Amino acid sequence: MTDVGTTARKPLTPTQRLKLFERFSGVCQLCSRKIEAGEPWVDEHLRALSLGGGNEEANRAPVHKACADAKTYGPEGDLAKAAKAKRQKMAHLGIRSASKPIQGGQSLPGANPARRATKPLEKALPPRRGLFRSENA
Numbered sequence: 001m002t003d004v005g006t007t008a009r010k011p012l013t014p015t016q017r018l019k020l021f022e023r024f025s026g027v028c029q030l031c032s033r034k035i036e037a038g039e040p041w042v043d044e045h046l047r048a049l050s051l052g053g054g055n056e057e058a059n060r061a062p063v064h065k066a067c068a069d070a071k072t073y074g075p076e077g078d079l080a081k082a083a084k085a086k087r088q089k090m091a092h093l094g095i096r097s098a099s100k101p102i103q104g105g106q107s108l109p110g111a112n113p114a115r116r117a118t119k120p121l122e123k124a125l126p127p128r129r130g131l132f133r134s135e136n137a
Contacts, residue, residue, distance in 0.1 A: 007050075007052075007053070007054060008049075009049060012043050017043055020061070021035075024061055026062065027062075028041070028063045029044070030044070030063045030068070030070075035064060040064070040065040041062050041063060042063060043061070044060065044067075045059055046059050046061055048081070050078065051078065051082055
């Protein structure tokens with residue numbers, strides 16, 4: 001089982017970035033459009049590190065900055081997938097989130113059911129004292 005989010009990000013040197021750009025002929029690997037001179041681009045991990053991808057060159061490609069942001073932060077992007085994978089792994093291991101307390105009506109496994117506090121009193125309560133002087137007199 002691959003650990004979620006344990007691979008450290010390793011930046012490329014300028015020479016490695018140039019080699020990566022030339023290997024893909026300057027074409028964005030997400031939208032297949034040419035990356036023009038001066039256009040912002042990043043070396044993207046095609047399979048996200050948080051989803052088990054590695055830092056090797058085979059997992060990296062040049063992509064437009066906007067394409068990378070959409071891949072990472074989109075509604076079905078890498079962050080959403082990584083969060084889901086993490087939740088699934090925690091559920092599989094029986095780890096309960098501390099931020100989500102047990103809802104009303106649920107009980108902890110193995111806990112005794114709540115007992116009612118409605119049994120009759122064994123001795124009578126003392127007489128009630130009034131709150132106002134006129135009641136005490």
